[in-house]
Each structure stands twice: as C-alpha cells, then as structure tokens.
Amino acid sequence: MKSKTSPQMAVNIGQLKLKNPVMTASGTFGYGEEYSGYVDLNRLGAIVVKGLSLKPRLGNPPPRIMETAGGMLNAVGLQNIGVDTFIEEKLPFLRNYDVAVIANIYGETYDEYKKVAKKLSAAKGVHALEVNISCPNVNKGGVSFGSDPKIAARVTRIVKDETSQPVIVKLTPNVTDIAIIAEAVEKAGADAISLINTLTGMSVNLKARKPHLKNITGGLSGPAIKPVALRMVWQVIRRVSVPVIGIGGIMTAEDALEFLILGAKAVQIGTANFINPHATIDVIEGIKNYLSNNKIKDINEIIGTFQP
C-alpha cells in the first residue's frame, strides 16, 4: 500500500528550512551527542539543545525527578555548561552533522538574555535561537518572564536586537491566557512561537512527609500534559500569524500529527526520548507512513487541516 515516491517532509519556520517537522525539545536531548548513538542526527528536523545560560549553572540539588501518572516532574534547574563552553566544546560536534541546530537560551535578567543571544548569534553552526521565558525573573521577584505579556515582549525584543537568526519564543503554560502572551511576543518580533514548556507540579513523599523533589516543585511533562498542550496550541494558532511549534507529551507519530493537523508547523519531542531513545526517528518514519498511506505528497498539505 506504500506509494513509491517518498512524501515531501520539509517545512519552513520562517526563514529556517527544516528537512522535516520533527525537532528535539530542549533539555531532553542533551547537546545531541547523548543520543547520537541511537539516532542518526542528520535525519532530524532540528536539534534544540539544552537551555544555555551566560555562566555555567550548577542546577538544583537532587532528587531532581519523579515519575507521575503518564508523565514526570523535573527540577533540573537548568544545569548547563554555559554558553561559552557550549560554543567551544559542543558546537564543533554538532557542526559535523547536516542538521539545523537551535540554541535554547535562558537568562535571569534581561541583560543575560542579551549577552547569551549575542554570543550565539556570532557562533557558527547555530541556526536559530529558542528563547525560554518560563524561568523566574530575578528582576521581578521570581515571577516568570513568560507570565507577563509586557516582560515577554521585552525579552523578545532584546534577543531580536542581538541576532539576525530566526528567534523562536517558547511559552510557559502556567498562565491564565497564553494567547495574550503569544500576541505580545509576535508583535515584539518573534519569528516563531513554540509551546508548551512544562506545567508546574509537585509530588509528595508520603512516607517521609517531604517533597519528592528537593526543589519542592518541578515541571510536569509527558503524555499527561498533551491535552493541555493541544488546547494551548489551538488557542495560539488562531491568534498569531507566525509559525507555531507544538510541544507536550508527543510519544508517537499520531500524537505529532494531531499537533500538525491543528496547525503547528513543526513539533518537538521531549520526554518521549527518555522512554524510547529512538522516538524522534520513529515519529518521523510514522509521519511518512501516514502520508504515504493516505496518498498525501507533501506534509504541508495536512498542516492546519483540522475542522473544529
């Protein structure tokens, strides 16, 4: 039943051209290396690396993760090697591959975002920036940058001013109205919007009467959050005209197709990598099969074909 010509899988996120719409989600695929034994990185739509900060970050004390029903909590606390070490030590490895590399960036102050963006903008082998605005804003007493449209817009503008690379802004779901934030960052110049980051959650160790995570709360990811992710993509997609990248609980090609049909131009695979190190390739293959079986020649033909 398979058609002989392979379906066309390339999609564009603004100027960024991807082989296919399947990326890795930041923080779930290391710096690419960690999965290079399992996955031919050349086959991926893009690799979004672990969130980078100006200085190396120690991250939170353990325990950092806990399993939940259909998902997991993490409080890694953005442990990372810092932008300089990334450029020196990790980027050369990634340059060996013919794959789009997206640097996920993170700051505790506006200035940090600015500096990280600047450094990465000058680095060879980075094809786009993804701005994580879910982190607590040190200037504003810990309220997340991403929960206030004005602050979200300001971060976006600051990063845009530092780079000529496409800027993707990644939204947090822990807000009353995500569409308002999306509109604000679009207006501020975002070239694309990705969503969702993790939902804030918590897990209680009954025996010890303590939190399971040392950090008390953590970010919930995995299939448990897929319904929330789909809803938010649906909300945002109708309010912005820039491309939207769907993230949240995608485990299979079918899950990914749900986001694409809703109107997401691409998707990111997060927690699924942990359960199945081959998940990204399985999703790509699954989408191809779906297109072939349904005699669809080009992935773009199905994006946004959802009928409410």
Add this chain to the structure above:
Amino acid sequence: MKSKTSPQMAVNIGQLKLKNPVMTASGTFGYGEEYSGYVDLNRLGAIVVKGLSLKPRLGNPPPRIMETAGGMLNAVGLQNIGVDTFIEEKLPFLRNYDVAVIANIYGETYDEYKKVAKKLSAAKGVHALEVNISCPNVNKGGVSFGSDPKIAARVTRIVKDETSQPVIVKLTPNVTDIAIIAEAVEKAGADAISLINTLTGMSVNLKARKPHLKNITGGLSGPAIKPVALRMVWQVIRRVSVPVIGIGGIMTAEDALEFLILGAKAVQIGTANFINPHATIDVIEGIKNYLSNNKIKDINEIIGTFQP
C-alpha cells in the same frame, strides 16, 4: 498490626463538621442516588452534588468525554436539572441520610449566583455551598469568573450575603497565580477554599481531523493532573488561613493522604468514582488503616505535617 480502637476521623471545615475528610467532587457523583447502590452514603464525609444553576441546563452536545493518558476530558457543559428541581426531587432522597450535603453552584451572571445561593440557603438538608467560579462569565465575554481576583471576590461576597451556610469557593487551575485568587476570595468572606477544578484541555481525532469533543475543549481530570493539584494546594495553603479542600486525581488513600499531609483539611474524590464506584469508601478505609498502622489516633494530627 491494627490497633483496636478506630482512629478519630472527624474534621471541621469551619463550622461544618464532617465525619471524615473524604467528600465526593461535584459532577462526579451525580446527586448521590447514582452511587447509593455501591456506597453507603452515611459513611461519606460529605456529598458535593452536581453543579446547580438557576434554570435547568441542557448541557453541551455529544460527544462530551474523551479518555487521555492518565485522565479524561469532559465537556458536559454543566447539564443539570436546575436548583428548583434539585430541591424538590433530589434533596428529599439525600435527607434520608446522615451525611453533610454540599450544593455546588454555578451562574453565568452575578445575579444567577445570588439567586441560586438564596434558594439553597433556604432549603432543608443543604449544609454548605460550594461556589464553582470556573465557568465562563457571560458579563465579561466568557472570561472565567475564577481567573480574575476581583470578580472572584465579588461572586464570593454575593453568595455570602445570601446565605448563613458555610461558603466554600472552588478555584480553577487555569490561572497564572492561584494564590492571588485564593487570597481575594478569603478576604471576601469565603469560609473555605476547594481546589482544583479541571485544567482546560483538548483532544484531536486524527482520522476525522476534528476534535473528539463537540465542544472542542474540555476539562482534564484524573491522576494526570494530581501533580498540578498538589502544587496549587501547596501554594494556596501557605497564603490563606481558611481551610483548604484538596481535589485532583485522587485515586487511593495514599493520594488523599498526600493532600492532607500538605495541609488540606479534607479532600474530594472525582474521576476515581468512575473507575471504581467504591472509591470513596476505599479511600476512607485506607486512611483509617494508615492511621492505625502508624498508631495515629486522630486524623487531625497528620494534617499539615509536611516538611518542605
């Protein structure tokens, strides 16, 4: 290993005295009747009935529910028989039991809340009101009453003015900062706060390229949302002094104990009833066993013993 004297299970929610901290969650236990074959209603801490509106509500067209990973979506649309029919036809049945009955109320306008509260306040056999403020506010273009602290406070005050019964305000999790809403309703006179209602989610029917729910979006409940519920209870409990009732994904006694240890004075069992019609009793028995096994004489001794 069981101690011979049964542990003391009674808790107080303000003036409301409950045999034990286990209630049913609104909309998941009908009007009590539906489960009276499976559960001796006399054994429950309280029965919270299906949300009541001033006039009977038809509810949303089907399909109304969909399964998700570790949970379900519902878009019942508050189908109910209306407050008058409830008082005439359902309350007499409940009066046969020695159990606290809590009426969950719902309005599309301030005035509807007021009128429903008034009617129930005068009805014999209603022991408290639970105000559902997660519903879209028709006056404010569909934004939920519960997502704005001022509106939430106003609804609380309106209901308080109509009744001498304890007023529990039930919060929606679809907000940026639930603690602000909790503080606002406490200040407005809420005698207790219950949380969480469902997270808004969505499910896509890939084959039909349509939503699984006719209403497109629905409320996510079940174990998938427990981490979010625990986190929100934890956020609220430290900001208000009125009793907090924990709701969200409680399937077992252990789940319930997690909420109690965090500081919730009582819990509600929702979706679990669907999976196990005997869930409420299983939770009550399980808590008793836990107390006996740990030689704790009174449930109140463990409430709020969590050490962050």
Add this chain to the structure above:
Amino acid sequence: MTKDIYIGEILRNEEIQEDCFLMKMKVASSFHDPLPGQFVMIRIAGLNDPFLSRPISIYSFSRGKSFCSIELLYRVVGKGTQILAGLIKGSQVEIHGPLGNGFEISTVKENIVFIAGGIGIAPLSLLIEHLCRSACLFTSAITVYLGAQRASAIVGLDKLQKLCRDITVCTDNGTLGTKSLVTQAFQKNIKKFSPANTVIYACGPKEMLKSLAKILNTSKFSCQVSLEERMACGTGACMGCAVAIKDQKGTLNYKRVCADGPVFNLADIIWD
C-alpha cells in the same frame, strides 16, 4: 439493591472471527441476573492505561450452583479491546453491572424483528435467547436480519441458528448471504409485517440505525434500539454519554445512554 464490583475470572477468551472475541468469565453468584440489553463496565484491575472502563453488552449469562458465568462478544477496535483480547484463561478483570435498562419486552406481538449490524448482535442475542426460552412464544414469530461489511464480520450466527429459523444474512460485499445492506434487506420485506403487530429491535453502527430511522420514518412500527456512546462512569453520574432524545413535547433533551438507555425508541432519537 446493593451493587458491587466483581472480579471476573476468565474461563475462555477466543478469537471466533477476525478481530472478534468471545470471552467467558465466572463471577460470584451475587451478580444479579441481567435483563437483555444490559451491559457491564469492564477493566483490568490495577491497570491505569487505558484509564476508563469499557462498556460491553452481556451476550450470554447463566447461573451455576456456586457462581455465574457471563459471556461477552466483542470486536477489537482500539487499545482497550486489544488488551482484553490479550487476556488468557485465569486472568482477572474487574466488572460492574448489570447496568442500564434492558429492552422492553412485549410478548403480545405476532412478529418480532431483529436487525443487527456487525457486533450489534451482542445485546440482541441475549434478548432472542430470552424470548425463545419464554414459553409463551413461538420461535416462528422471530425474524432476524444480520448484516455486516463482509463474511468475516458476521458474528453470532451459530448461536442464532440454534435459536431461530428465519434468519437473513447479508453482507455489503456479498461474501456471505445476500449482497445488501441489512436495512435494505429488511426494507424489501417490510410489507410482510404490520406495524400494529410487530416490534423491532435493532443494534448496530450509527449509520445503520440512521437509515433504519429513515425507513421507518413515517410508519407506525415500534422500534427499540440499543445505542453506544463513550462512557466514563456507566452509572449515570458523569453525564458523559449524552444522546439527543426528543421528549413528549418534541423538545431536545440529553439523555444518558448508560442510565436512561442504552435502549431507546428509535423514533425519539435526534440524529446529528
């Protein structure tokens, strides 16, 4: 009536046709005698994925000395039924029921017509069995129209053949019986039956019931159908399994398939 959750121990679980399984289980004798058309909610104890229980009609029931046995006839269509199909002898399931209202049984009619599409035979079969066993009824009064897409999707025929004689089998592609939609096969013979002395029972896919509704539209035939909807509780509490039904005044009301049905008068159903 006290209701309970029962452990069903699988005695047998066989693929009797392509993708179609017959599961026999034993449950404690406190299980109530089901009415034809009632169903159970079934799940695998301790398994949270799939999360919800699944509604399945009672296909056959018998009461032994120390336990009851229940047969379910089901088609594998998704995750839940797939997992059921994998259960082996000795495995345990959790069930509760019997749930819902059975068919209204009128013994005064001359003709009783059954129209079943595919797995829709499951709830009807118990009713046919019941009617055949009730002394006051001649099996000659029973006419069955059994249809499916293709031969391999025709199930329950062997049991039927033991119960009654007037069976018309049809398949969409003609691989068994007449090549015809089951509703068309019935329509061709509709003149044989007088509305006043006939009662029709039907179960099958929505499209089949819809065309039956069209066929019977202006006629005076009384027709009861068993409907399916996604369910969460199965006990009438969640309002999840709504179906649009006309009340006496003809206004739309949402009824619960689990508690107000699954059997409804075909004429009362409002199709979308």
Add this chain to the structure above:
Amino acid sequence: MTKDIYIGEILRNEEIQEDCFLMKMKVASSFHDPLPGQFVMIRIAGLNDPFLSRPISIYSFSRGKSFCSIELLYRVVGKGTQILAGLIKGSQVEIHGPLGNGFEISTVKENIVFIAGGIGIAPLSLLIEHLCRSACLFTSAITVYLGAQRASAIVGLDKLQKLCRDITVCTDNGTLGTKSLVTQAFQKNIKKFSPANTVIYACGPKEMLKSLAKILNTSKFSCQVSLEERMACGTGACMGCAVAIKDQKGTLNYKRVCADGPVFNLADIIWD
C-alpha cells in the same frame, strides 16, 4: 558505536529469595558486552504505567552463538519492580544498554575487597566474575563482605561461593553469618589491608556507603562505589540523576549517575 533498543525475551524469572528475583532473558547478539558495573534501562513495551524505564545492573552476561543472555538480580520495592516480577517465561521487555561507566579495574593490587549491602551485590557480582576469570588474578586476592538486614535479604551468595572463598556474611539481626553491619565487619578487619595495595569496590544503600565513607575518611584506601538515583533517560540527556561530586578543586558539581557514573570514587561524593 551504534546503540539500539533491544527486545529481551524472558527465559526465566524466579523469586530466589523473599522479594528478590533473578530474571534471565535473551537478546539479539548485537548487544554489546557489558563492563562490570554497567546497567540497562528496562520497561515493558507498550505499558505506560509506570511511565519511566527502570535502571537495573547487569548481574551476569553470556554470549551464545545466536543470541546473548543477560541476568538481572532485582528486589521488588515498588510498582515497576512489582510488574517485572510478574512477568512469565516468554514475556518481552524493552531494554537499552549497556549504560554508564563500569568499575575501573586495576589488576596490580594485591587485595581486592568487595563490600555489598543487600541487592548491592548485583553490580559487584559481575566484576567478581570478571576478575576471577581474568588469568592474572588469584581468587585468594578477593575478600567479600556481604551484608543485609536479615538472612532472607542476603542474595547472590551461592554464585559468590562458586567464585571465591573469603566471604564474610553478616546480618543486622544475626539470622545469618555474623551479627553486624557489613561496614563494621569490614572495619574490624581493616588492618589486614594496606591502602597502597588494596582496592575496594562497594555498592549498597546510601546509609551503608555513608558509613563506609566515614570509616575510610582519612585513610588512603581507594574505593569505588556504584550509586543509585532515580533516572529518566539513563543516557546522560536529562540531568535528572544528579549526585553531588567534588571536582579536583574540591568544589561541588552535579554529576550524572547514568553517564558520569554509576561508579564514583567514594572520596569524591558529597553526602547531604
């Protein structure tokens, strides 16, 4: 090296002690030879509850003509291991590995001391086997201290006895061997060993490793331990399995048990 996900077909899965199971499975021969101390991530294909894979050390490994066989020794402590314990012969699991860094093997030492608490014997056992098989080593150089709370929690002893002679068994309650903590039993004999010519390998509960750290505190013994932490990916990507480790300058760093470990120098670990 290309890494893959393997299907493990259960050959045997028996409770060899109270709550302690030995699982033997066969996997395709492309599975790489594990180093002692390495582990696999294991899950039941298609089952999403529990959600994450579980890390289990490779207890034993052999390469046959057409497939490899892997043995896992595990204790049932929660949902995941409970489900593993329920698997019967012929069931399939999904594994990936071998993961992590094994023990550093120094063959020049005179004495090799193993200290295992309970199920902690699992990763050490493969190392002992390896050392015994390597020609350059006399089994007399090996001393094993094997401890647990009670007799029924002592596992892996039979296999050990086939490999080496100098085994001290101790239990907290004295139901087998010496009544002593395993670390105390070692401490009593510590004078027998010279730091320069001895290497220590240990695995067990955190408390055991902590007291071992205290015992060895100012000594010059080189001691490698295998640590456990909750894991999500097992491949170094999620940063979930962090453990506080001193770097050369003595500053705290979070290392990944899965990718930087699970074997660490005891002296580098910062206990909370």
